[in-house]
Amino acid sequence: MTNPAAAHPDQLSPDTVVVAAGRPAREHDAPVNPPLVLSSTYVGTGQVVDGDRAYGRYSNPTWDPLEDALAQLEGATLPALIFSSGLAAASAALSLVPVGGVLVMPIHSYQGALVMAQELAAKGLFTLRTVDIANNDEVIAALTGAGEKAADMLWLESPTNPMLEVADIHVLCRAAQAVGAVVVTDNTFSTPLVQKPLELGADVVLHSVTKYLAGHSDVILGALATSNPELRATLLHHRSIHGAIAGPFEAWLALRGLRTLALRVERSQASALVLANRLDTHDGVTKVLFPGLPSDPGHARAKAQMSGFGSILCIEVAGGAEAANAVVEALCVWTPATSLGGVESLIERRRRHANEPDTVPENLLRLSVGIENVEDLWNDLEQAFALAAPGASTVAPDTEASETPAVSPE
Numbered sequence: 001m002t003n004p005a006a007a008h009p010d011q012l013s014p015d016t017v018v019v020a021a022g023r024p025a026r027e028h029d030a031p032v033n034p035p036l037v038l039s040s041t042y043v044g045t046g047q048v049v050d051g052d053r054a055y056g057r058y059s060n061p062t063w064d065p066l067e068d069a070l071a072q073l074e075g076a077t078l079p080a081l082i083f084s085s086g087l088a089a090a091s092a093a094l095s096l097v098p099v100g101g102v103l104v105m106p107i108h109s110y111q112g113a114l115v116m117a118q119e120l121a122a123k124g125l126f127t128l129r130t131v132d133i134a135n136n137d138e139v140i141a142a143l144t145g146a147g148e149k150a151a152d153m154l155w156l157e158s159p160t161n162p163m164l165e166v167a168d169i170h171v172l173c174r175a176a177q178a179v180g181a182v183v184v185t186d187n188t189f190s191t192p193l194v195q196k197p198l199e200l201g202a203d204v205v206l207h208s209v210t211k212y213l214a215g216h217s218d219v220i221l222g223a224l225a226t227s228n229p230e231l232r233a234t235l236l237h238h239r240s241i242h243g244a245i246a247g248p249f250e251a252w253l254a255l256r257g258l259r260t261l262a263l264r265v266e267r268s269q270a271s272a273l274v275l276a277n278r279l280d281t282h283d284g285v286t287k288v289l290f291p292g293l294p295s296d297p298g299h300a301r302a303k304a305q306m307s308g309f310g311s312i313l314c315i316e317v318a319g320g321a322e323a324a325n326a327v328v329e330a331l332c333v334w335t336p337a338t339s340l341g342g343v344e345s346l347i348e349r350r351r352r353h354a355n356e357p358d359t360v361p362e363n364l365l366r367l368s369v370g371i372e373n374v375e376d377l378w379n380d381l382e383q384a385f386a387l388a389a390p391g392a393s394t395v396a397p398d399t400e401a402s403e404t405p406a407v408s409p410e
């Protein structure tokens with residue numbers, strides 16, 4: 001007997017899929033969870049023919065349930081491909097740009113992917129056109145080439161890391177399609193529970209599984225999902241030949257983390273909205289970047305293409321980089337660390353990274369809201385602001401909003 005997610009994947013809500021997908025077949029005494037298989041090789045021909053596993057760099061039974069679950073969640077008709085990290089997945093995805101081709105990428109893409117693309121472009125492999133991804137006209141001009149060569153790939157990230165700009169995914173996918181460009185969308189910030197890029201027209205979805213999908217800051221892993229057999233075959237070949245494969249234990253841990261994704265996302269999104277609204281009226285904050293705020297330039301687009309607004313928000317701290325650093329140092333509940341998407345709330349000043357583009361303000365703090373009690377998170381921020389910038393005061397918290405967490409204030 002198969003499990004329900006395998007039997008009726010289209011009829012189940014994603015909240016159920018995260019729990020039910022990738023379970024072993026229901027047989028008497030079968031384990032409820034997929035086993036962890038630690039083997040570098042398999043008995044057989046040693047050739048990857050007729051579905052033989054052959055060797056551990058080509059496949060592992062522990063990868064399969066996670067790859068099936070991620071494909072179901074993203075709406076891909078083929079199993080996803082997991083990689084040793086999100087950046088390894090990005091490397092495979094960038095290999096789809098032909099030599100001499102053109103890549104269009106947001107200037108505020110995740111900086112690791114941006115640096116990789118810049119380095120490949122500097123070696124002469126392709127031309128890189130960086131764009132403000134929120135500006136449709138600018139992106140479409142970069143895609144068509146305005147007299148120069150048209151693009152071969154559009155890289156999307158929405159909302160972007162860390163500026164939280166929102167791309168018009170459907171419109172930009174159509175524009176990319178018109179010039180024959182492949183669209184890769186980094187869906188790490190939104191998760192497939194909040195945004196489905198393949199449904200909006202993207203060809204490939206990328207995840208840093210490290211973040212929300214695994215969710216506990218104990219795994220580094222990446223994934224790509226596509227319904228296009230040729231693209232998948234090329235990406236699989238890249239993984240097998242370049243060797244950026246997932247460890248089986250990481251894959252097993254990520255699937256275990258995925259089981260609670262719906263609860264974690266629901267809680268952290270609701271808290272992020274509460275905190276964004278309160279920070280928006282705090283004297284110590286000059287600007288809040290969060291697509292959930294009606295005043296945010298990406299709000300209407302986010303509402304149209306996402307089912308929530310995510311759990312990352314950014315603030316610009318009054319008093320510059322020094323004041324921002326002081327706030328981070330004074331926090332007790334929030335952990336000062338890079339990364340995001342774990343159960344614990346993390347905060348960092350992004351410009352402390354040398355590679356961060358200088359269009360990211362020096363005083364910008366990125367907050368990854370976790371699943372702690374929202375009042376504890378708020379109180380900690382308040383006491384940190386009071387210590388770091390004693391003049392700054394706040395309006396009374398909106399208790400109604402905190403008691404009834406809503407995904408959208410409207």
Ligand code: PLP
Nearest residue numbers: 085086087110161188208210221
């Ligand atoms: N994409 C985004 C949006 C990220 O934030 C990150 C890492 O922070 C990555 C990709 C890279 O993922 P990994 O750290 O798993 O290599």
